[in-house]
Amino acid sequence: MVELNRILLILGLLLLVACSNTEVKYDGNPLKIAVIGDIPELNNKKIHFEPLSLDEFGVNTVQISTNFDAVMITPVIFEEASNDRFVEVYNSSKIPIIFFDSEKRNLPFTNGGLTYETARWESLNNGSHTTMYLSDIGANREAVWYFYLKDEKGLDTLYKEIFQMVETL
Template sequence: MITIRQVFLVASLVFLIVGCSPKPEFEQYDGKALSIAVLGKAPEVKEQQVDFQEITFEEFNEKELRKYDAVFVMEESLLNAAESQYASIYTETHKPFFFIGNNKGAYPFTDAALSYEDAKEIPDHDYYATSFLHTPNNEQRTGRYGLYNDEENEENIQEVFSRMFETVEQSSGD
């Protein structure tokens, strides 16, 4: 006959097992060295092989951006980066662009007629970053980067940057 003590013991074990489910182990980017231009303040990351160079909007042109593997547009620079005079840079540079803190996709940046304020949010999602790459063979690629469990903390942010670095490395042949 089952006693109250046995039921309590089994229930305690179930709660212990379920309550102690492990957090995922995030892998740090360990690929090739990358040089990334940053409009705004460069993020702090753990990857030593990633070199960030903060640039100004005066340096934000096709010729200057050729020396970088990618461009990060930080949240504080999104509004300026979406101004119409920069729209052609995103399609003519053939480098991946990452828009940190942007949940509006690439359209406010690539469409000179669309302002950042008028662009619509991506419905039903809250992404930490979005990306855009216009390849030399006229292909457009976009990406969205969400935080694990939609929780904004240092570990989850680091994991998103590691995924973005992987994307940069994979797109280097395009």
Template sequence: MQKIILLIMVLIFCLVGCNKNEVKSEIYKGKNLSIAVVGKTPEVREKNIDFKSLSLEEISKSVKEISNEFDAVFIMKEHLSEADDDKYVSTYKNLTIPTFFFETTKAHLPFVNEGVTYKTAPEVGENSYAVGYLYSGTKQEYKDDVWKFYLYNDVKNEVNIKDVYTNIFKIIESVSQSSNLK
């Protein structure tokens, strides 16, 4: 009997302890969002998010239309070394919606600066899971918006990754609302 009680206590302790590395957050329940994705479409908890796969070329050729049709652009890890091409710098700066770079160890730097590649850019020394960027200034007046999103306790698991997406959706909605006020 004591062995059964001890086993039950160990199981309860393990179940409680397993949740230390997972965040518990509410899902995004705001307005429906439409997001252009370069790469594999992410799996998210939310049902009010519409993803459409596009190439960087397609986005670059129709920046104004993309800005009008979508609320954000996601560039996934497998396309970061393509996204650093100098020909896309003006794309990111001309979009009026935020661009999010996933699993970049270089922040947004190689994507928005000419002559800097993903390979040659310095590591930023922090473990953000995603970085968002929205150009809002000029060369004389540096006022870009940059957001960094981190995994809970720096643990990469499905729950924590989906929480990052939820937080990104909240930022996208707030950017969308503030741009509608202008």
């Protein structure tokens, strides 16, 4: 009886873990995304996430741009990621940077003198959930895309839109 309970517990835990991943119906080209912060729990064989540190990104920007399709930065690292020493890194990256779940868009990260904590949320809030930023210093321009989350059930759609945009860049 104890063995049966143990098996049922293990099966229940496996089912819970399997169901906790968000299924994303992205069917484009395979993407390799470096993640600074928490790795998203997604279920899609075409999306490969690889952890990356801020310092590694700052030192190896060219190599990162060659090996990955995008860099995603998540909320647990926003305050550190908004340090002025990374502004030039973001503004010289050759691949898009996804500021996932940033109420303050890309502005605290791509402009000196602001941090995520000190940037005024009210003036930066445009209702978006996530911002994608790509700077082209050679052409003296920048591109910013905003992605909106309507409700928790729309998280898979949000991810799909982000991945589709990364694929086109």
